[in-house]
Amino acid sequence: DAKTTQPPSMDCAEGRAANLPCNHSTISGNEYVYWYRQIHSQGPQYIIHGLKNNETNEMASLIITEDRKSSTLILPHATLRDTAVYYCVHAMFGNEKLTFGTGTRLTIIP
């Protein structure tokens, strides 16, 4: 099974950039990195995905290292609504088998 390593928890001040790291040293060449988040009492929500280039959308930016063994999700201006558990997973593009780890619990501090 695909495995990723994330810190169990992080805090970030409101308005600052939140940088969430993920190690995925076992990622294979044709696997993408996906990020989802789960706000309390809700189902997970897709954030962003990438292969080897950095990606940005309206929610976040994704920075993938050149060797693709790790990545960082960046929330540029964190708000209280960004408090959630963030999951990093890697899977084949279009592959439907996402293997979630325990994620990082991000708390935004007012």
Add this chain to the structure above:
Amino acid sequence: EAGVVQSPRYKIIEKKQPVAFWCNPISGHNTLYWYRQNLGQGPELLIRYENEEAVDDSQLPKDRFSAERLKGVDSTLKIQPAELGDSAVYLCASSLEAGASNNEQFFGPGTRLTVL
């Protein structure tokens, strides 16, 4: 646009009783997933459907769990009989189709099952 709908949101039953969860995916989504999420853990895939066909049920405990997706739209997940260890949140998700350019999975709010 309505998201993935699940019911009930909460269910409390005694062990050895049967229970069923219902899911209505986003309109037009051919792929449907059932996940189980234990407390403090990430979701774990139980079964995936492409239309009405179960294409991956390797993680489904088939002695007590069953699922169906008649007509390739709504789906039902059943547990019979329930055990204490089945207490968890059961999540349903859907996506457009296998191999789609961005096969984002959309999750419902889940059903929280408590087995006493």
